[in-house]
Amino acid sequence: MSNQTDRIIIFDTTLRDGEQSPGASLTVEEKLTIARALARLGVDIIEAGFPYASPGDFQAVQKIAETVGTENGPRICGLARASTKDIKAAGEALKPAFKSRIHTFIATSDIHLKHKLKKTRSEVLDIVPEMVAYAKTFTDDIEFSPEDAGRSDPEFMYQVLETAIAAGATTVNIPDTVGYTTPSEFGAIIKGIKDNVPNIDQAIISVHGHDDLGLAVANFLEAVKNGARQLECTINGIGERAGNAALEELVMALHVRRQYFNPFLGRAVDSTEPLTNINTQEIYKTSRLVSNLTGMIVQPNKAIVGANAFAHESGIHQDGVLKNKLTYEIMDAESIGLTNNQIVLGKLSGRNAFRTRLSELGFELSDNDLNNAFLRFKEVADKKKEITDWDLEAIVNDEIQQAPELFRLELVQVSCGDHAVSTATVTLRNPEGKELTDAAIGTGPVDAVYKAINRVVNVPNELIEFSVKSVTAGIDAMGEVTIRLRHEGRTYSGYAANTDIITASARAYISALNRLYGAIQEQSKVNSSEAVLTPQG
Ligand SMILES: CC(=O)SCCNC(=O)CCNC(=O)[C@H](O)C(C)(C)COP(=O)(O)OP(=O)(O)OC[C@H]1O[C@@H](n2cnc3c(N)ncnc32)[C@H](O)[C@@H]1OP(=O)(O)O
Numbered sequence: 001m002s003n004q005t006d007r008i009i010i011f012d013t014t015l016r017d018g019e020q021s022p023g024a025s026l027t028v029e030e031k032l033t034i035a036r037a038l039a040r041l042g043v044d045i046i047e048a049g050f051p052y053a054s055p056g057d058f059q060a061v062q063k064i065a066e067t068v069g070t071e072n073g074p075r076i077c078g079l080a081r082a083s084t085k086d087i088k089a090a091g092e093a094l095k096p097a098f099k100s101r102i103h104t105f106i107a108t109s110d111i112h113l114k115h116k117l118k119k120t121r122s123e124v125l126d127i128v129p130e131m132v133a134y135a136k137t138f139t140d141d142i143e144f145s146p147e148d149a150g151r152s153d154p155e156f157m158y159q160v161l162e163t164a165i166a167a168g169a170t171t172v173n174i175p176d177t178v179g180y181t182t183p184s185e186f187g188a189i190i191k192g193i194k195d196n197v198p199n200i201d202q203a204i205i206s207v208h209g210h211d212d213l214g215l216a217v218a219n220f221l222e223a224v225k226n227g228a229r230q231l232e233c234t235i236n237g238i239g240e241r242a243g244n245a246a247l248e249e250l251v252m253a254l255h256v257r258r259q260y261f262n263p264f265l266g267r268a269v270d271s272t273e274p275l276t277n278i279n280t281q282e283i284y285k286t287s288r289l290v291s292n293l294t295g296m297i298v299q300p301n302k303a304i305v306g307a308n309a310f311a312h313e314s315g316i317h318q319d320g321v322l323k324n325k326l327t328y329e330i331m332d333a334e335s336i337g338l339t340n341n342q343i344v345l346g347k348l349s350g351r352n353a354f355r356t357r358l359s360e361l362g363f364e365l366s367d368n369d370l371n372n373a374f375l376r377f378k379e380v381a382d383k384k385k386e387i388t389d390w391d392l393e394a395i396v397n398d399e400i401q402q403a404p405e406l407f408r409l410e411l412v413q414v415s416c417g418d419h420a421v422s423t424a425t426v427t428l429r430n431p432e433g434k435e436l437t438d439a440a441i442g443t444g445p446v447d448a449v450y451k452a453i454n455r456v457v458n459v460p461n462e463l464i465e466f467s468v469k470s471v472t473a474g475i476d477a478m479g480e481v482t483i484r485l486r487h488e489g490r491t492y493s494g495y496a497a498n499t500d501i502i503t504a505s506a507r508a509y510i511s512a513l514n515r516l517y518g519a520i521q522e523q524s525k526v527n528s529s530e531a532v533l534t535p536q537g
């Protein structure tokens with residue numbers, strides 16, 4: 001294999017590194033939904049998880065390998081430390097995939113060797129070929145990463161990469177694990193690898209980077225100029241700490257500035273060939289899906305997918321755009337799948353029009369889910385004359401893409417005002433099917449509702465984020481509520497949309513509590529199976 005491909009491979013790690021964002025933890029079903037969306041987006045490789053990390057991660061990777069890793073689907077990858085138990089778990093979980101990859105890694109920086117791994121350089125040099133060769137017994141496609149490459153001694157890293165490739169690594173991935181390097185430094189690291197690793201032509205050079213200094217995307221573009229051909233990125237740039245390089249920014253930079261990048265890929269400047277396999281029209285929808293399911297809100301001024309990314313506010317700009325869009329726009333909103341938010345359906349629309357529009361928007365629902373979504377649509381259409389694509393998306397995300405419903409909201413009622421004590425009454429159905437009603441007072445209606453819900457659910461938690469925004473303009477707009485809460489150091493998110501923001505707030509809170517309650521139940525199952533296993537050794 002040669003790394004001289006003239007195309008950029010997009011390796012999406014939303015489900016692995018993205019899920020490492022505090023509070024972004026996803027259920028197996030949610031991961032499957034995102035994996036399907038990534039396949040529609042056209043990513044080449046999905047890093048679906050870290051199978052050894054937990055039974056849930058193992059199951060998710062296995063399910064994605066089975067249902068999304070089909071013959072025409074993307075390659076499915078699992079992460080593993082340089083250890084036989086991790087690699088074995090990855091190999092087992094990936095078995096159902098038509099095309100699989102094991103990604104194994106070990107740190108090469110002296111800081112990590114000394115303080116974290118407590119290993120010498122020569123020990124690492126022995127472990128790497130042994131583990132790559134072991135991974136090779138599960139699949140031919142092996143990626144190796146020298147973790148913290150950005151702070152590693154280049155000469156040592158060259159040696160490690162050479163042994164990894166000699167043992168069968170087909171991709172070598174260079175991570176700036178702590179987001180420390182600058183673009184020119186990162187480009188020089190890639191050039192150094194090309195110039196100094198003797199067998200580098202037998203592997204693809206990949207890059208992975210974090211955004212601690214806001215430089216991840218710039219670093220990657222410099223890496224492409226110096227020979228990197230695979231980019232590891234996440235939707236909306238989510239990930240550990242400040243996140244990863246954002247897929248949408250990288251792809252659109254390569255798309256919009258194609259003529260600038262063509263020569264670095266050995267193409268004629270004016271070549272119109274796309275630089276990646278990404279279907280850019282799927283970008284906006286995928287971004288919204290990931291944001292809703294992870295609870296990681298996209299900031300309004302975020303490049304490409306932020307609410308303001310294509311908005312022109314000031315008079316001089318509006319005047320220019322009205323005369324010619326090119327005055328202030330370097331790309332079309334349509335190119336990332338942003339429609340004009342046109343009115344699509346109303347309360348007289350039927351099931352067929354509803355199903356057709358959802359499928360045009362990329363939602364493939366089972367008959368049961370479609371029925372539920374249709375009933376919600378009719379409810380909303382009774383209150384809101386015009387139903388836009390954004391409303392439809394909010395309805396599906398609220399109604400269908402939810403954590404398993406352990407507690408269900410049956411009723412919420414509030415009394416509030418500037419001369420009243422905010423009071424809320426709620427009725428919830430508990431996991432055993434019993435209806436429970438309670439009431440509370442609070443500093444405002446949402447506070448009162450949350451206190452009343454807490455009296456019923458009775459799991460201590462701290463609300464750390466509450467956001468409400470309208471889906472579209474207008475007084476009858478649906479409100480979207482996203483919340484994050486914390487319990488014993490872990491964060492859980494919830495999402496809901498409704499024309500009544502108090503109802504949306506209550507539903508979003510219950511959706512987060514359902515995740516928290518589900519996690520407690522999972523943990524108690526693990527604890528009781530460990531308790532059974534321990535006495536028998
Ligand atoms: C840069 C990255 O993003 S790496 C990916 C990060 N993702 C995760 O950590 C996923 C979630 N992690 C987990 O569930 C757990 O940490 C597990 C299951 C992976 C390991 O759990 P534990 O066995 O309890 O180990 P713990 O997390 O406390 O410590 C990590 C151990 O792995 C070792 N280790 C770390 N990286 C590597 C590596 N690449 N190869 C081999 N060993 C490694 C550490 O030195 C430490 O070993 P020690 O226990 O002998 O000191």
Ligand SMILES: CC(C)C(=O)C(=O)O
Pocket residue numbers: 017105145147148173175176177178208210
């Ligand atoms: C596992 C590696 C590639 C990683 O996530 C990092 O170094 O940030």
